[in-house]
Amino acid sequence: MFDRRMERRGRTYLGGQVAFNNRWSTFDCLVRNLSQNGARIEFANPVFLPNEFDLIIPLKGNSRLVRVVWKQAKALGIAFVGTDTGTVVPIELAHQIRKLKKERDMLAQRVRDLSESAI
Known part of the structure; x- marks a missing residue:
């Protein structure tokens, strides 16, 4: 498989949360790898999400708007949109x-x- 990432992602095991619908709807997730430009997140069960949503990583103190790049049954590849605010x-x-x-x-x-x- 051809890897189109601009930079290498580091493996992680971070708890995260996906939020959308003005943060009224949320799902817990696991951030499996992370770079400055994107991440791979996994869910316990298959989920249906919009193409853009917020990814919150409390341990990193980070909340970012993301765009879905690819989908699998219980995993998503995402790219960060815009600039990093650095705050949750x-x-x-x-x-x-x-x-x-x-x-x-x-x-x-x-x-x-x-x-x-x-x-």
């Missing part, structure tokens, strides 16, 4: 951020409605 955003915090953004949008709409009715 806990799921509870992600929920709180989503709630605050929704409240902000509702308040902005209310201001627009009041501005239009004042005219």
